[in-house]
Amino acid sequence: MTLSPDTLRPETLAELEASLHQMKTANYFLRVAVDQVPEAVLILEAETNEASGPKVLFSNATAAVLVGVEPEKGLRGMGIADLAAGDMDASVLLESLNRAVENGGAHECEALVQNFYGNPPQRCRWRVRAVFNSLRKLLNFTLIITPLANSAATKTAPLHLDDLDAQSDQLKQDNLAALAQGIAHDVNNLLGPVTMRLSDLLQQVQGQPALKEELQLIFGGLKRARQFTSQVVTACKAKTNQRQAVDLEAIIRDTVKFAGAGSNAQLRVRLGTSLRWPVADAVKISQVLQNLILNGIQAMPQGGYMDVDAENADIGLGEDEILKPGPYVRITVRDRGCGIAPENLQRLFKETFTTKPDGNGIGLTTCKLFVKAHDGDIRVSSRLNVGTEFSVYLPAVPAMTATTGHVEKDHAPVPLKKGQGRVLIVDDEDDLRKVANLILKRCGYEVIECDNGQDAVKIYHSLARTGTPPDVVLMDLTLRGGMNGGETADEILRFDPEARLVVTSGSVNEDVQMTYLEKGFVGVLPKPYEAGELTQIVHRVVTMMSRA
Numbered sequence: 001m002t003l004s005p006d007t008l009r010p011e012t013l014a015e016l017e018a019s020l021h022q023m024k025t026a027n028y029f030l031r032v033a034v035d036q037v038p039e040a041v042l043i044l045e046a047e048t049n050e051a052s053g054p055k056v057l058f059s060n061a062t063a064a065v066l067v068g069v070e071p072e073k074g075l076r077g078m079g080i081a082d083l084a085a086g087d088m089d090a091s092v093l094l095e096s097l098n099r100a101v102e103n104g105g106a107h108e109c110e111a112l113v114q115n116f117y118g119n120p121p122q123r124c125r126w127r128v129r130a131v132f133n134s135l136r137k138l139l140n141f142t143l144i145i146t147p148l149a150n151s152a153a154t155k156t157a158p159l160h161l162d163d164l165d166a167q168s169d170q171l172k173q174d175n176l177a178a179l180a181q182g183i184a185h186d187v188n189n190l191l192g193p194v195t196m197r198l199s200d201l202l203q204q205v206q207g208q209p210a211l212k213e214e215l216q217l218i219f220g221g222l223k224r225a226r227q228f229t230s231q232v233v234t235a236c237k238a239k240t241n242q243r244q245a246v247d248l249e250a251i252i253r254d255t256v257k258f259a260g261a262g263s264n265a266q267l268r269v270r271l272g273t274s275l276r277w278p279v280a281d282a283v284k285i286s287q288v289l290q291n292l293i294l295n296g297i298q299a300m301p302q303g304g305y306m307d308v309d310a311e312n313a314d315i316g317l318g319e320d321e322i323l324k325p326g327p328y329v330r331i332t333v334r335d336r337g338c339g340i341a342p343e344n345l346q347r348l349f350k351e352t353f354t355t356k357p358d359g360n361g362i363g364l365t366t367c368k369l370f371v372k373a374h375d376g377d378i379r380v381s382s383r384l385n386v387g388t389e390f391s392v393y394l395p396a397v398p399a400m401t402a403t404t405g406h407v408e409k410d411h412a413p414v415p416l417k418k419g420q421g422r423v424l425i426v427d428d429e430d431d432l433r434k435v436a437n438l439i440l441k442r443c444g445y446e447v448i449e450c451d452n453g454q455d456a457v458k459i460y461h462s463l464a465r466t467g468t469p470p471d472v473v474l475m476d477l478t479l480r481g482g483m484n485g486g487e488t489a490d491e492i493l494r495f496d497p498e499a500r501l502v503v504t505s506g507s508v509n510e511d512v513q514m515t516y517l518e519k520g521f522v523g524v525l526p527k528p529y530e531a532g533e534l535t536q537i538v539h540r541v542v543t544m545m546s547r548a
Contacts, residue, residue, distance in 0.1 A: 035061040040124075040145035044080055044097075046138040052079020053094050054141060066124075066145065068117030080143075085112035085121035093126060097141060100130040113145065123148045191528035193431040195219075199413035199530035200439055219413065245277040245397050246285070248310055248329055255286045256308055259293040264303035265335075267293070272311035276329045276396035280374050285394070288367045288378075292333040292390050295364070299337025299388060307334040313393065322377050329396040334389040340382040348380060414532030418443045421471035421542040422463075425449040426456040426488065427504065428480045432527075436474070439531045445538065453483030457491045464496055472541045474525070477505040486519075493520045500541050504529070 034041055040063035044054035059075040067075060067083060075083070080097070081090035089111040099107040107128045112121040127144040198219050205212045249271055260267040278285065289308075296306050313330040315323045340348070349368040371378045375395050382388040416439070423440055427433050428451045437447045448463075448470065450456050456473070463469050473492065477485035485503070492499050502523040517524070522544070523537050 037062060040066045040143075042075065042080075042141075042143040042145065044141040044143065046140050048094075048097075051081070053081045053090070053097065055079055057140065063145065066113060066115075066122065066147065068115040068119060083113055085114040089113075096126060096128045097130070100128040100141065101138060105130055105132075110148065192429065193435045195528040196432070196435045196439065196531045196534065199532060200416070202413045203416060203532075245279055246282040248278055248285075248331070248396075249275055251282055251286050252289065252308060252310055252331070255289045256293065259290045260297070260306075263297045265297045265300055265306050266304070267306045267308060270307065270309045272309075274312070274398075275310055276312050276327060276398060278329050278374070278376075278394035278396045280394055281370075284370045285374075288370050288392065289331065289333070291364070291367050292392075296333060296335030296337060296388070299335050299339075304336045306336070307332065309334070312396070315393075323393055324375070324395075327396050327398075328376070328393045331392040331394070332389060333392075334387060336387040339384040339386055340380070340388055341384060345380060345382060349378070414530050414536060416443055416532050417535040417539040419535070419539040419542055420444050421538070422446045422448065422468065423538055424456065424459060424463075424470035424473045426453070426473060426479070426485070427451065427476040428478075429476070435531075436534060439534060440538065443535050451479070453479050453485065453488030453491075456488050457483075457495075460492050460499070461495060469496060469499070471500065472538050473499060473501045474504050474538075475501050475521075477503060489520065500544075502537060502541060 037060060041058075041060040042056055042063055043058040045057050046054065048054045056075040056078050064070065064074055069075065080093055084090035084093055092109050092111045096107045096109040109126050109128070110123060111126060113124050114121050125146045125148055127146070129142045131139045131142060133139055198215065202212065202215050202219060205215065252269060252271065256267050256269055293306070293308065300306070309332040311330055311332075313328045315325050315328055317325045319325070348364050368378055371392055371394070376393045378393075379391045380388065423445050425433050425436055425447060427436075427449070430451070433449045433451070437449055440447050448459060450459060456475075460470060460473070473489075475485045475489055479485055479488070483491070485505070489501050489503075492501065497520075501521045502525055503521045504525045504527055522541055525533065525537050
């Protein structure tokens with residue numbers, strides 16, 4: 001007899017629904033708890049595939065980070081051998097599963113785990129347990145995977161819990177850095193067509209001062225965004241942050257003008273006399289100030305007055321629990337908006353907290369991190385329906401007369417450079433190729449474009465055999481599918497060592513340019529680039545060829 005909801009008594013159906021709800025709730029909390037474990041946890045099916053071994057039934061968030069996949073996607077459906085870095089490691093893992101079954105429960109081994117995000121393989125300790133039912137039937141395998149910082153050391157010394165935590169934290173930081181670098185690269189690609197087109201338009205509106213000023217304001221924001229993403233790439237490469245004394249007055253006036261453009265808020269700037277220069281990263285301080293201003297504008301949807309003040313401040317010995325004694329500069333951003341509830345004030349900088357329906361809560365947290373990294377502090381006071389005041393303290397030095405550390409005030413684009421020659425553009429961003437094609441053709445160049453490495457090699461070979469190879473190849477490093485930019489460049493240079501290749505990428509900064517020049521590229525054009533920068537480097541390479 002088949003039971004259906006119609007055949008069950010109401011109280012029985014309610015009990016079943018309550019039990020189901022409890023099971024779902026328990027499953028949710030169990031999943032959350034397992035995701036907090038600092039080690040990678042896998043559950044494998046009992047049945048095995050000869051090629052890839054048992055498939056993954058469950059993986060926690062740490063396992064996803066270790067392997068380099070999105071936690072939401074996880075490793076479900078992948079064979080255990082697919083996670084190994086090589087055939088030898090796969091054999092070790094499969095043998096360990098067999099040993100666990102033979103030993104009646106458990107076995108340990110060491111093997112390399114591959115990383116699908118492009119990071120080097122990681123040597124790990126695998127603790128395998130075969131799970132049986134009461135009839136000794138194999139149900140599944142559970143695996144706990146621990147990264148090993150130094151495999152030689154772990155063979156002679158026990159692995160302590162603190163070591164595991166440190167390794168897990170480092171692994172997460174490495175993967176987050178790789179993710180941040182990838183995001184910065186994608187943002188640079190998105191900024192590319194806009195930056196190039198806007199820099200081109202600015203040179204066509206010389207007779208329209210009002211429109212030119214507005215476009216320059218937007219262009220200045222794009223240039224700051226380019227500086228910021230470049231810093232993300234640099235930070236991801238673990239470069240020591242270089243700071244210097246910067247002209248705070250210039251930063252404030254420039255940022256206020258940009259952040260307040262188009263809003264119905266009136267921003268008033270008041271600067272103290274002989275204002276000190278903070279020892280800081282100019283772009284990051286501008287980002288902090290911009291974030292605070294935009295928050296204030298959003299708190300005043302009906303408009304009103306906002307104040308942005310800056311003055312010198314001195315912290316004496318024992319006067320402050322956080323700041324060290326010494327000279328500081330204090331920046332104050334004050335709005336007259338809705339205010340922040342008292343119960344929310346303590347949460348602003350400690351978590352991804354937001355009361356905005358479309359907010360993500362990371363803005364103020366990022367501000368706090370930036371300011372702390374400068375040995376400063378950010379503080380807030382607020383009253384409901386009265387307003388909010390943020391104060392940023394930064395270590396400072398006496399006012400200077402040099403121009404060191406200014407945020408760019410001259411937003412004039414790099415001028416276009418006309419010339420002649422054949423340019424091959426290899427980039428998988430359609431919009432960027434189209435804009436670059438348009439600008440180069442207008443400046444006198446013949447342009448050929450493609451979106452993948454295989455076609456780029458074929459085009460170059462075909463043109464070279466007719467005696468008309470490209471004078472310049474603009475090569476993006478990250479091409480979707482097939483060969484990447486580096487492999488494509490190697491193929492072209494192998495065929496023609498005299499080929500002139502310029503690397504273009506959203507993940508290249510000044511620190512690694514020499515590396516690409518040593519690999520055979522004749523130039524580096526980091527994304528997003530201006531129209532003038534594009535034509536200038538193409539002209540330089542073509543001229544260099546004609547002189548040779």
